[in-house]
Every structure is written in C-alpha cells, then in structure tokens.
Amino acid sequence: MPTATAGPQPATAPITDREIFAAHEGGKLSVESTMPLDSKRALSIAYTPGVAQVSRAIAADPSRHATHTWASRLVVVVSDGTAVLGLGNIGAAASLPVMEGKSALFKTFGGLNSIPLVLDTTNVDEIVETLVRLRPSFGAVNLEDVAAPRCFELEERLIEALDCPVMHDDQHGTAVVVLAALTNAAKVTSRTLADLRVVVSGAGAAGIAIAEILVNAGAGDVLLVDSKGTIHRERDDLNAIKARYAAKTNRDNVIGGIRQALEGADVLVGVSSSKVAEEDLAGMNDDAIIFALSNPDPEVMPDVAARHAAVVATGRSDFPNQINNVLAFPGIFRGALDAGARRITPEMKIAAARAIAALAEDKLSADYIVPSPLDPRVADAVARAVGEASRH
Known part of the structure; x- marks a missing residue:
C-alpha cells in the first residue's frame, strides 16, 4: 500500500515524454504466481496432477470456485475506447494503456487483482453477451471510458445480467x-x-x-x-x-x-x-x-x-x-467484494x-x-x- 502524509503534497518536477514512454514500454502489468514453482512437487501441486482434484471439487461444489480461484477477487476493467480521458473516441487498442493503469491502481491501492479487457465493439448487446460468457473468470466489472449516453444503458444492462458488482467509474x-x-x-x-x-x-x-x-x-x-x-x-x-x-x-x-x-x-x-x-x-x-x-x-x-x-x-x-x-473505486470494489454484495x-x-x-x-x-x-x-x-x- 502507498504511504503518504495526510496533508497537501508539494509539487514535483515536470514529467518528460521520455520518462512517460519508457515507463509504459512493454505495458504496466504482469502476472506472477503466488507459489514458487521450483520443484517437481510444487509443479504437481500447482498444476498436474494436483490441480485436477481442485477442478473436480469445483465441478461437484460450485461454491469452491470463489475460494479456490482468483476470480472472486478479480476486477475486470472494461472499455470500448469511446470516451478515453479527454481524448474522445480513440478505439479499443489505444485505450489499453489507460486500462492497464486502472488495473495497476486497483492492485496498489485496493489490494485487488485486476486485468484490462478492451473490446473492439460499441454494440451494447455484444458487450453484454461477451461479459456474460466470461463471468466465471472474474468477480466484478469496472466499466471505464464508455461514451454517454450509451454508458447508462450498458451499466444498467450489465447490472441486471451479472450476479456481481458492476460500476461505471x-x-x-x-x-x-x-x-x-x-x-x-x-x-x-x-x-x-x-x-x-x-x-x-x-x-x-x-x-x-x-x-x-x-x-x-x-x-x-x-x-x-x-x-x-x-x-x-x-x-x-x-x-x-x-x-x-x-x-x-x-x-x-x-x-x-x-x-x-x-x-x-x-x-x-x-x-x-x-x-x-x-x-x-x-x-x-x-x-x-x-x-x-x-x-x-x-x-x-x-x-x-x-x-x-x-x-x-x-x-x-x-x-x-x-x-x-482513486480515492473511491479501489475501496468501493473491495468493500463490495468483501461483503459478497451483488450490486x-x-x-x-x-x-x-x-x-x-x-x-x-x-x-x-x-x-x-x-x-x-x-x-x-x-x-x-x-x-x-x-x-x-x-x-x-
């Protein structure tokens, strides 16, 4: 978690373009294992054959999906790239650096795993269908940089279609x-x-x-x-x-x-x-x-x-x-997930x-x-x- 004094902070030195592009090269996110994979025993527990026991257990008792995968604590940051920052409709690919940054903020400030999903469609039906089909993979949806008025319909539709927290930040x-x-x-x-x-x-x-x-x-x-x-x-x-x-x-x-x-x-x-x-x-x-x-x-x-x-x-x-x-969304999602809230x-x-x-x-x-x-x-x-x- 970040550390800081409670009061106003002094201004910092200007940020250069070189510094910005160097920081973003290769993206801002990575996936790391929570357990060391440094022996045959570790591999047998984390992957085959051990992982099959966990998969069978989830198939028999779906509630174990929440306790034995990362999905229940995973926030997907979803955008169609139509209203990105002050840049407007720049498309899904160009929006990805912003969504990577948002996922990094979730981890740093809220302690939540997060991945970006940028969708190459602006069709509300298609976005809803995509997220409904992906629902087993995540625990909450942070909508980001979706243009109005379509963003209102999209959020309302997803809240009704998904049994997990959804918020257009x-x-x-x-x-x-x-x-x-x-x-x-x-x-x-x-x-x-x-x-x-x-x-x-x-x-x-x-x-x-x-x-x-x-x-x-x-x-x-x-x-x-x-x-x-x-x-x-x-x-x-x-x-x-x-x-x-x-x-x-x-x-x-x-x-x-x-x-x-x-x-x-x-x-x-x-x-x-x-x-x-x-x-x-x-x-x-x-x-x-x-x-x-x-x-x-x-x-x-x-x-x-x-x-x-x-x-x-x-x-x-x-x-x-x-x-x-960032004062709001990490804690809102973490509080909702901690409480098991659907909305x-x-x-x-x-x-x-x-x-x-x-x-x-x-x-x-x-x-x-x-x-x-x-x-x-x-x-x-x-x-x-x-x-x-x-x-x-």
Missing part, C-alpha cells in the same frame, strides 16, 4: 469524490449540503451521476447544464436520461445558459470541456465553491476561480484539492463519500477538503464503510 467514482469534497467544502464555509444550490456544468456520464448522488445525499438544489443550456422541464430535445433529471432537478425551472444558472448559485461543478468565463462567476453567492474538474484544462483556472470562490478544486495533482477517482447501491456510494470526507476532517481547510490519493488510510476506510452499508 467515470460516473460513480467521480460522483462519490465530488460528494466527499463538497461535504467538506460546505463545512469550511459554515454550511451544509442542504444549504447549497449546485450547478453542474456537463450532463454526460459524470454530470448525471453527480446530480444523482447530490440529490440522494440531500443537496438543496441541483441544476444541470449541457451544451444547449440548463436542463429544464420545458425542453423538448432531451434524451431519456436527461428528461429523467429535468423532473428531479432545477427546482425553480431556470431557463438559460451557464450565466443564468450561476445567478445565486453556491457551487459550480465543472465536468465538461466547456470553458466558464469569469464574468459568469460574478453572479454566484458569497463564499462560493468551484470544482473545475476537466483535465488537463479546467473549465476555469484556479487563480481566476479563487477571485470568486472560498474553496476551489480541480482534477489536477498540481493544485490543491485534487478530485481523484453497488446508492447507499454504498454515499457511505464511501462520507468515509473519504471524514479522513480530511482533522486538517480541514480551504486547501484541504479531501485526503491525498496516496493516503494509505483511504481504501481501508472506504471498504469498511461500503461493507457496512451493504448489510443494511
């Missing part, structure tokens, strides 16, 4: 960390979630999930803004997902663009590539909170945001308050957010609203909270 990992950070940002500014009027700029995978978790956690009001303006009840151009949220957000049915949405708002959460002009921020309430999470280029740079906000966060590691999914529920996600927020409370400040991604306490705390929530 671009949606829910982001949402969990945003809720944790916003919980503490509200405390820093002497408010609660219920006091906050939140504007979410971006109504894709992350934006929709953030709106959902904030509504479930009791935020005062949430407004979603997409490329055409606020999502409100009078719009006739909304897809089914956005229409669902038009009915449960934007209490005052605000109509207009980002400037109109931010009038009287307490919080801006940016999860789109759209820039927010400084003059648009001027209408926000005092002690505003701005999370500009697009990476590497935030919707508004922190120095500009700080002129209008008491608390500022980004998705970058070179500014304070990094909103990083990752909204209650488990909120519990994860509260656990993350609690770890920053001892040193809470405007520049420290979530723990460091390298804080070794995080995954354990999240796993415990998720496991407890799964039992209620």
